[in-house]
Amino acid sequence: MKIFKSILVSALLLFLLSACSNDSAKESNETEDKSTPGNEQTVKKERKEKAVNDNVKVEPLPTTYQELAKLPVGEYYNIATSEENSKKEIPKVFSDLPDISGNPSEKELDYFYRELLKKMQQDFEGPENLINRLKFESLGSPENTDSRYQFKDNLNIVFIIDASGSMAQKINGKEKMASAKDSILNFVNKLPKDAKVGIRVYGHKGTGSDADKALSCSSSELVYPISNYNAGEFQAALNKFSPSGWTPIGLALREAKNDLASFDGANNTNIVYLVSDGIDTCEDQPIEAAKDLYSSNISPIINVIGFDVDSEGQNQLREIAAATEGIYGTVTNEGELQKELDNLSNLTEQWKEWLKQGKQKIESKRIDNALEIFSYITHEGRKQTDERMKISSILYHLHRANRMDDESYEYLQEKNREYHNWIKTEIDQFKKELKALNEASYSEAIKALEDKYITNTQ
Incomplete structure (x- = not known):
């Protein structure tokens, strides 16, 4: 009996030892499977094999x-x-x-x-926008073979300003519309006396309600006709509108073509600045309207400024600028808007200098693009x-x-x-x-x- 018990105990011990050994080996193998490089390749292989049966379509990442x-x-x-x-x-x-x-x-x-x-x-910016910016900043250079970028006897600058309800929003405690007005006012105060300026506003009637959409989407007005700067009249024009309704960008661009109809590109350097804080909300084909203005005999340079604009607005405004080979810039506050307009002030000074020199060719010089780059x-x-x-x-x-x-x-x-x-x-x-x-x-x-x-x- 004692011998039988001894054999039974020995058998149980052997069984337990064998089980423990198998469990240890299993744990060891699992640990090895999780950590060894060879297993990583196996997992990747399994994933690749599984991917063949996936229904999802992966859009490729950009390659340029x-x-x-x-x-x-x-x-x-x-x-x-x-x-x-x-x-x-x-x-x-x-x-x-x-x-x-x-x-x-x-x-x-x-x-x-x-x-x-x-x-x-x-909002990555491709080389095309940089090229257009370099062209714009070389406006008047005798090396510029594009007549659109050559100085003419007359310089006309038209601002197309968004007066939709969202322009009432505040940045750093100041209404966006007030910032836009102040920045433009600072700019026109520096204009040469021979330069002309105009202001067209859009979306300044009605409200942002659905009931007022038709009224607001048909509202665009040339509040300051294209003419030499007069401080009193210009300030009165700025006081005529405030943030109000919807955003008819297409309408404003088509009306701007009428505003500039008598200023042909052969005798006038025409620059248009579209300032908006969002997308067109009136379904009035702003991109087609911009193309039509750009390709007319007015031959304007059309630049677009997105003022504190969201991603959807950026995408549309960038498309308008791209369609007209103009510059698109995003600004988030009044300081950045003023800086953008300061570049325009520099160009008006260059035009003034060009006139002073009896319209003779300015001495050709290398354009210093280092800072821009x-x-x-x-x-x-x-x-x-x-x-x-x-x-x-x-x-x-x-x-x-x-x-x-x-x-x-x-x-x-x-x-x-x-x-x-x-x-x-x-x-x-x-x-x-x-x-x-x-x-x-x-x-x-x-x-x-x-x-x-x-x-x-x-």
């Missing part, structure tokens, strides 16, 4: 800077991602992103990243950094909210780093090319830029 600049500005491009309010807000704001909480394939993760990027897309590269670099860091922060908060596992989180963070490293490389390359071109004459630089960046995108 021109493609990047054409992407619409994202709805949340300017969202704050600071720690104090992101823990709860980020998962809520981005709740409609694809669900990757399970075991997503690489294709599903790529799709998730592309959808997140759409929401966060910055530095400003452009700095702004593009800042956008790249902002977008990368904001997406990284959003991924972090979504990960903390258990919207993805560790492996998905690392995959997406790496994809974000790689994509923005590509953008940085493009900016660095563009910087080198621009610096090299700046050593050439203005005409050579512009031709080289156009040959490289514009003709290749047709």
